[in-house]
Every structure is written in structure tokens, then in C-alpha cells.
Amino acid sequence: MLDGAHILRDLSLQIPRAAWTSIVGPNGAGKSSLLKALAGLLACDGKVQLLGQSVLEISRRDIARCLSWLGQSQSAAEDMRVWDVVMLGRLPHQAWLAAPSAADHAAVEQALRDTQAWQWRERSLGQLSGGERQRVLLARALAVHAEILLMDEPLANLDPPHQADWMALVRQLVAQGKTxxxxxxxxxFALQADHLLIMQEGQxxxxxxxxxxxSHQALREVFEQRIAIHSVAGQWVALPN
Incomplete structure (x- = not known):
């Protein structure tokens, strides 16, 4: 529910564990709303379970440890150092007002290296381009070391090589047992996932x-037959019809 209006209707789904699921659909289909509902960021009348337990029965701190979120237009203060932005991802693992541990520092360094953002660690967020910022925010999400990662438009502002890097990173996470x-x-890109959720008009x-x-037929239908699905070099791709 958003501003008193029901955005999602009659939904029943189960996200496979240790797999990559992509949510697709036309503009306004409810994709981001569904992701927010899964993250517990959007009020809903139904029941949402996380790892077999109702989210209402799990503390916010425990949710923050097992579920990492990368949202649209997510940012931080322009004058924050990149290192400090990514360190925010470690807050669920730290005691109140405690200094970051060696494990926190190691997690931040690894996340920055995995997103090829290590060289900017001493720069402020305001000094970065849109694509560079996106990689830093992705590093913040990775630094949580959560079992589940929810990402809304993670390829925004990324050039093709870094889009390919993102997909390789997702595959690596799944191989490690992450969802x-x-x-x-x-x-x-969505067609390279393991599982597909196709949305239309909040359903x-x-x-x-x-x-x-x-799945290919459903994609063609929600996009009004304006795309065609082809196999190219062993991968499924969508092209204008």
C-alpha cells in the first residue's frame, strides 16, 4: 500500500534460495513496489516471510543483517568519504557506538575491490560520476554480507563493461549460496537469471x-508483442520486434 492506495494485488510467490531472480514488466507494473514489500519497506495486508519466518517476528537488526538493499536513487551525503559510505553497510554487525572491527574493515575493502571502486576510497561521494556512485552503493550493499540481496535497477548509470561485471558478481554471489x-x-540481462517474475498492473x-x-511468451504479451526473444550465442536476448 502506498499513500493509502493498493499498488500490488493478489500476489502469491516464493523466491528460490541460492538463486538469482529477476523482476520485469512495463513501467508502472509494480516491480519496485514488490521489491520494497519483500524488504519490509512497504506496508502490505498479506504475509511476508523471510527465510521461513514472518518478518513481523524478526527484529529490524536481524533483518538488516540477513537482507541487503540497493534501491533506486539511493545515496549518501555528498561530502562523505567513499570508505565511510561503504562502512555504513557494516552497521548491523556493530554494537552501538562501537568502532569498526577488523572484520568490518576487511568486508569494506573486499566490497570495494569487488566493485572496482577501491581506488576512490579516500574521495568524497560528490567527486564521483553517476556510474562510479552506483558501484560504491553496490559495494555498500555487498559489505553487509547478507544472505539475501535485493537490488532495484542496479545497472543504472553503468556502462556495458561494468554491467557485465555486475552480472558476473551476481553469479559469484549465487555460487556462494546467496539469494x-x-x-x-x-x-x-534479466533473461540471464535463474528465475523470472513478470509483473503487469500490480499483479x-x-x-x-x-x-x-x-516465460518468453509472457514477456512478449506484457510488452504488447513489441519485443522478440532470440537465442544468441547460447544466451536468450530480447530485441525490438
């Missing part, structure tokens, strides 16, 4: 494997 859920406008119209012909 990744992403909202993507880039249908060809889930299809869920299934990305290589399932039924």
Missing part, C-alpha cells in the same frame, strides 16, 4: 525459469 533478487529494465502474471518458452 539475489533484482528489478531490471534490461530484459536481455504477478507469470513466474518461471528464464529459459522456459512460457
Amino acid at each position: 539475489v533478487v533484482s528489478v531490471l529494465h534490461e530484459i536481455s 504477478l502474471v507469470h513466474q518461471g525459469a528464464c529459459d522456459d518458452p512460457a
Whole structure:
């Protein structure tokens, strides 16, 4: 529910663990709202479970440890040092007013290196380009070391090489047993996921494997037959029809 209006309707779904699920659909379909509902950031009338337990029964601190969030237009103070921005991802693991531990420093360094942002660690966020900021915010999400990562438009402002790096990183996370859920406008990237959720007008119209012909048909239908799904070099891609 948003501003008293129901954005999502009649939803029933289960996100596979240790897999990459992509949420796709036309503009205004409810993709971001669904991701916020999964994160507990959007009030809903139904029931949301996290790792088999109702989110209402889990403390916010425990949720913050097991679930990491990268939202649209997410930012931090312009004058914050990149290192400090990423260190914010470690707050759920720290005692109140405690100094960062060696494990916190190691997690931040690894996250910055994984997103190729290590060289900016002493710069302020305001000195970075849009794509560089996105990589820093992704590093903040990675630094949490959460079992579940929810990402809303994570490819925003990234150039093609760094989009490819993001996909490789997601595959690495899944191989480590992490669960990744992403909202993507880039249908060809979404089709590289393990599982697909297709939204339209606040409803889930299809869920299934990305290589399932039924998933491809549902994609064509929600985009009004304006895209075609093709196999190119062993991968499924979406092209204008």
C-alpha cells in the first residue's frame, strides 16, 4: 500500500534460495513496489516471510543483517568519504557506538575491490560520476554480507563493461549460496537469471525459469508483442520486434 492506495494485488510467490531472480514488466507494473514489500519497506495486508519466518517476528537488526538493499536513487551525503559510505553497510554487525572491527574493515575493502571502486576510497561521494556512485552503493550493499540481496535497477548509470561485471558478481554471489533478487529494465540481462517474475498492473502474471518458452511468451504479451526473444550465442536476448 502506498499513500493509502493498493499498488500490488493478489500476489502469491516464493523466491528460490541460492538463486538469482529477476523482476520485469512495463513501467508502472509494480516491480519496485514488490521489491520494497519483500524488504519490509512497504506496508502490505498479506504475509511476508523471510527465510521461513514472518518478518513481523524478526527484529529490524536481524533483518538488516540477513537482507541487503540497493534501491533506486539511493545515496549518501555528498561530502562523505567513499570508505565511510561503504562502512555504513557494516552497521548491523556493530554494537552501538562501537568502532569498526577488523572484520568490518576487511568486508569494506573486499566490497570495494569487488566493485572496482577501491581506488576512490579516500574521495568524497560528490567527486564521483553517476556510474562510479552506483558501484560504491553496490559495494555498500555487498559489505553487509547478507544472505539475501535485493537490488532495484542496479545497472543504472553503468556502462556495458561494468554491467557485465555486475552480472558476473551476481553469479559469484549465487555460487556462494546467496539469494539475489533484482528489478531490471534490461530484459536481455534479466533473461540471464535463474528465475523470472513478470509483473503487469500490480499483479504477478507469470513466474518461471528464464529459459522456459512460457516465460518468453509472457514477456512478449506484457510488452504488447513489441519485443522478440532470440537465442544468441547460447544466451536468450530480447530485441525490438
